[in-house]
Amino acid sequence: MEAALSLLEEVRRIVDAVPSGQVITYGEIASLVGVHPRQAGRLVARLEDDSPWWRVVYSDGSPATCHDGAARTLLREEETPMCGERVDVRRLLEQRRSS
DNA sequence: CGGATGACGACAC
DNA sequence: GGTGTCGCCATCC
Numbered sequence: 001m002e003a004a005l006s007l008l009e010e011v012r013r014i015v016d017a018v019p020s021g022q023v024i025t026y027g028e029i030a031s032l033v034g035v036h037p038r039q040a041g042r043l044v045a046r047l048e049d050d051s052p053w054w055r056v057v058y059s060d061g062s063p064a065t066c067h068d069g070a071a072r073t074l075l076r077e078e079e080t081p082m083c084g085e086r087v088d089v090r091r092l093l094e095q096r097r098s099s
Numbered sequence: 100c101g102g103a104t105g106a107c108g109a110c111a112c
Numbered sequence: 113g114g115t116g117t118c119g120c121c122a123t124c125c
């Protein structure tokens with residue numbers, strides 16, 4: 001049934017569902033929508049700028065290279081658990097599990 | 100129609 | 113732990 005929704009709309013719903021201080025990886029989105037990571041990145045890029053695209057990070061926790069690193073600043077303002085310049089993915093997973 | 104490109108991921112060194 | 117390379121798929125020229 002979800003298949004009736006466009007992949008772009010599915011991705012948008014997933015990204016929009018990510019709370020502040022939390023992040024999601026492209027691989028997670030790709031797995032959720034059932035597409036390859038490359039396509040997941042393409043879909044996120046095609047999302048409207050009003051969606052929290054900065055909460056979408058790489059599998060290693062590094063923020064998207066786009067927007068001249070603006071994602072890093074936004075994540076920091078969101079009190080996202082960071083490890084230097086990278087998001088502490090391990091801690092995010094644990095926090096998500098505790099949620 | 101063919102080749103190059105890109106908001107990625109996993110693997111090898 | 114960091115860097116480099118390949119694979120995969122859709123879109124652009």
